[in-house]
Amino acid sequence: xxxxxxxxxxxxxxxxxxxxxxxxxxxxxxxxxxxxxxxxxxxxxxxxxxxxxxxxxxxxxxxxxxxxxxxxxxxxxxxxxxxxxxxxxxxxxxxxxxxxxxxxxxxxxxxxxxxxxxxxxxxxxxxxxxxxxxxxxxxxxxxxxxxxxxxxxxxxxxxxxxxxxxxxxxxxxxxxxxxxxxxxxxxxxxxxxxxxxxxxxxxxxxxxxxxxxxxxxxxxxxxxxxxxxxxxxxxxxxxxxxxxxxxxxxxxxxxxxxxxxxxxxxxxxxxxxxxxxxxxxxxxxxxxxxxxxxxxxxxxxxxxxxxxxxxxxxxxxxxxxxxxxxxxxxxxxxxxxxxxxxxxxxxxxxxxxxxxxxxxxxxxxxxxxxxxxxxxxxxxxxxxxxxxxxxxxxxxxxxxxxxxxxxxxxxxxxxxxxxxxxxxxxxxxxxxxxxxxxxxxxxxxxxxxxxxxxxxxxxxxxxxxxxxxxxxxxxxxxxxxxx
Amino acid sequence: xxxxxxxxxxxxxxxxxxxxxxxxxxxxxxxxxxxxxxxxxxxxxxxxxxxxxxxxxxxxxxxxxxxxxxxxxxxxxxxxxxxxxxxxxxxxxxxxxxxxxxxxxxxxxxxxxxxxxxxxxxxxxxxxxxxxxxxxxxxxxxxxxxxxxxxxxxxxxxxxxxxxxxxxxxxxxxxxxxxxxxxxxxxxxxxxxxxxxxxxxxxxxxxxxxxxxxxxxxxxxxxxxxxxxxxxxxxxxxxxxxxxxxxxxxxxxxxxxxxxxxxxxxx
Numbered sequence: 062x063x064x065x066x067x068x069x070x071x072x073x074x075x076x077x078x079x080x081x082x083x084x085x086x087x088x089x090x091x092x093x094x095x096x097x098x099x100x101x102x103x104x105x106x107x108x109x110x111x112x113x114x115x116x117x118x119x120x121x122x123x124x125x126x127x128x129x130x131x132x133x134x135x136x137x138x139x140x141x142x143x144x145x146x147x148x149x150x151x152x153x154x155x156x157x158x159x160x161x162x163x164x165x166x167x168x169x170x171x172x173x174x175x176x177x178x179x180x181x182x183x184x185x186x187x188x189x190x191x192x193x194x195x196x197x198x199x200x201x202x203x204x205x206x207x208x209x210x211x212x213x214x215x216x217x218x219x220x221x222x223x224x225x226x227x228x229x230x231x232x233x234x235x236x237x238x239x240x241x242x243x244x245x246x247x248x249x250x251x252x253x254x255x256x257x258x259x260x261x262x263x264x265x266x267x268x269x270x271x272x273x274x275x276x277x278x279x280x281x282x283x284x285x286x287x288x289x290x291x292x293x294x295x296x297x298x299x300x301x302x303x304x305x306x307x308x309x310x311x312x313x314x315x316x317x318x319x320x321x322x323x324x325x326x327x328x329x330x331x332x333x334x335x336x337x338x339x340x341x342x343x344x345x346x347x348x349x350x351x352x353x354x355x356x357x358x359x360x361x362x363x364x365x366x367x368x369x370x371x372x373x374x375x376x377x378x379x380x381x382x383x384x385x386x387x388x389x390x391x392x393x394x395x396x397x398x399x400x401x402x403x404x405x406x407x408x409x410x411x412x413x414x415x416x417x418x419x420x421x422x423x424x425x426x427x428x429x430x431x432x433x434x435x436x437x438x439x440x441x442x443x444x445x446x447x448x449x450x451x452x453x454x455x456x457x458x459x460x461x462x463x464x465x466x467x468x469x470x471x472x473x474x475x476x477x478x479x480x481x482x483x484x485x486x487x488x489x490x491x492x493x494x495x496x497x498x499x500x501x502x503x504x505x506x507x508x509x510x511x512x513x514x515x516x517x518x519x520x521x522x523x524x525x526x527x528x529x530x531x532x533x534x535x536x537x538x539x540x541x542x543x544x
Numbered sequence: 545x546x547x548x549x550x551x552x553x554x555x556x557x558x559x560x561x562x563x564x565x566x567x568x569x570x571x572x573x574x575x576x577x578x579x580x581x582x583x584x585x586x587x588x589x590x591x592x593x594x595x596x597x598x599x600x601x602x603x604x605x606x607x608x609x610x611x612x613x614x615x616x617x618x619x620x621x622x623x624x625x626x627x628x629x630x631x632x633x634x635x636x637x638x639x640x641x642x643x644x645x646x647x648x649x650x651x652x653x654x655x656x657x658x659x660x661x662x663x664x665x666x667x668x669x670x671x672x673x674x675x676x677x678x679x680x681x682x683x684x685x686x687x688x689x690x691x692x693x694x695x696x697x698x699x700x701x702x703x704x705x706x707x708x709x710x711x712x713x714x715x716x717x718x719x720x721x722x723x724x725x726x727x728x729x730x731x732x733x734x735x736x737x738x739x740x741x742x743x744x745x746x747x748x749x750x751x752x753x754x755x756x757x758x759x760x761x762x763x764x765x766x767x768x769x770x771x772x773x774x775x776x777x778x779x780x781x782x783x784x785x786x787x788x789x790x791x792x793x794x795x796x797x798x799x800x801x802x803x804x805x806x807x808x809x810x811x
């Protein structure tokens with residue numbers, strides 16, 4: 062029994078079958094129930110944990126259909142259009158779903174009907190109904206009016222008006238009901254009766270295409286799982302080829318017998334349907350998992366879905382071997398795919414240039430697979446040495462420097478406890494901060510110098526602030542190292 | 545889709561491309577060839593940027609414009625800063641033609657480098673890690689050099705703050721930054737590097753080179769020691785004492801044949 066604080070008292074939020082037999086109902090206060098049964102076991106309800114458990118169940122049910130939605134606080138809605146025959150018919154599918162949920166440790170009631178609202182009403186008020194196509198209305202007529210799940214006042218008003226079942230309501234003209242109880246009631250009624258249909262909003266977007274395997278016996282060996290994945294990859298590649306497309310993002314879902322679902326996302330740098338390359342990516346991804354894929358008591362099912370696809374342009378092999386460029390481009394894209402599968406999307410990066418004079422913002426990095434565009438890096442005049450350092454410290458490193466003249470480059474500076482004597486310098490190059498970005502607390506203007514010490518190390522250092530500005534003493538920083 | 549363009553900057557002159565390729569004929573440069581693994585060691589942390597620049601410069605002359613994979617240990621960002629695309633562009637390479645891999649540890653850096661070395665469409669692989677690395681053993685280096693041989697992709701392994709460990713690399717260099725030829729008003733010039741060959745297959749150990757990288761020509765120039773540019777004193781930190789005491793100084797004559805370039809002074 063779970064209790065929750067509501068209106069200043071601990072009230073029953075959820076109870077099990079044995080508590081229900083004692084006559085306890087949801088909404089009673091805990092003290093009230095204690096008078097009935099002094100030694101009741103009660104714990105505090107945790108709505109968030111409930112929602113997470115429901116979410117886990119939803120992930121698990123995704124093995125039956127990709128379209129799963131969470132229905133209110135304690136229900137799941139599965140769109141099984143076109144899926145039932147794969148599991149031996151609707152009755153078998155219903156049985157299997159309930160069995161799965163039971164293995165997670167929950168009791169459930171389920172129903173199959175033509176519309177989501179009808180299914181919800183049957184599941185809650187007429188357990189385990191399977192309504193054949195066109196039968197929704199006849200069956201729904203027997204449901205009590207509480208099946209409408211309206212506000213308490215509406216339900217009371219309806220029962221006072223003498224309505225007991227939905228059948229009673231359905232006989233009345235809907236305009237009268239709408240005038241008295243609002244449009245919402247009529248719409249709900251129409252939906253439960255199967256006269257109006259809506260689509261559910263699934264938890265996950267419907268994949269572009271997918272292939273799956275359900276195993277009659279749980280699969281315990283990783284090798285056989287890889288074998289199954291190989292067949293799935295072939296199926297998917299075939300499906301993609303028929304569509305003239307290649308996948309950019311793939312998702313492999315592995316359903317374990319105990320209800321755990323593992324998802325592996327595989328992203329490629331180029332749309333692909335190459336079976337061998339894809340299979341290699343899947344293997345790399347499995348190897349690279351921080352939390353290894355543990356068969357436990359076995360895998361029930363495995364699914365491979367393409368969540369993003371793009372048209373593939375096939376390159377014609379030229380007689381003069383011009384298609385080689387495309388080949389090496391594919392090879393590079395495949396290399397990036399493999400690196401991403403093994404090291405993660407965030408760790409494989411490329412440079413991206415931005416049109417700004419701020420040295421830090423002008424060249425950043427972004428994951429290789431992101432679609433951010435880049436500007437070209439400005440070219441230097443011929444004959445001039447590199448103007449920007451090879452590496453940049455972020456944030457810049459504070460150094461102690463001694464300058465000969467206030468506006469000149471330093472003579473000496475100390476960085477990481479080593480004294481550098483400057484033998485050559487060029488500057489200053491004044492870079493003002495982008496005040497429109499920083500707001501009122503814009504950093505001071507920086508005067509950059511390219512300096513070289515007696516050993517030949519080249520540094521990019523700057524002075525923050527100006528000597529004329531008497532309020533703050535200028536500080537020196539080392540910002541980068543030249544090659 | 546993002547394609548990795550050629551590593552040459554678009555504005556590279558055709559003559560530069562030729563110069564870059566013809567450089568491979570020079571005797572000393574043939575030491576740093578394709579289909580081989582090269583190790584660049586630095587003793588001081590600030591030389592790591594120099595070693596990176598030097599590897600990039602070699603890459604630029606070897607890649608024939610193909611993309612480059614740069615694998616970098618996480619610790620490098622803290623020690624010598626993050627790679628800066630404008631700086632790479634200023635050395636004459638196109639940053640858009642680079643794939644960067646941030647490795648969490650030496651193990652994954654080596655795995656990534658191996659993956660890259662097997663991909664013959666790459667121009668070069670640069671792998672950089674910090675400090676002593678037990679994962680980089682003979683087996684790991686053998687894998688890398690075999691992959692480089694099979695695919696023809698040169699692998700540059702940059703190590704800072706580490707003692708040279710036994711490996712199967714074709715060449716091993718010690719790299720220092722060298723004072724550049726100062727320009728008017730004592731402005732630093734093109735980057736120069738002092739390289740010492742610590743180990744080579746063909747037994748040219750001890751060879752010392754002062755190289756200047758010219759972005760415009762996309763080629764190295766050998767600088768004469770004690771030239772009037774104000775530089776000439778050998779780098780303060782010289783090669784470790786374990787080296788053979790045979791010093792080779794190279795006085796460069798552009799028209800000379802490679803064999804004439806090396807005037808040996810046994811000391």
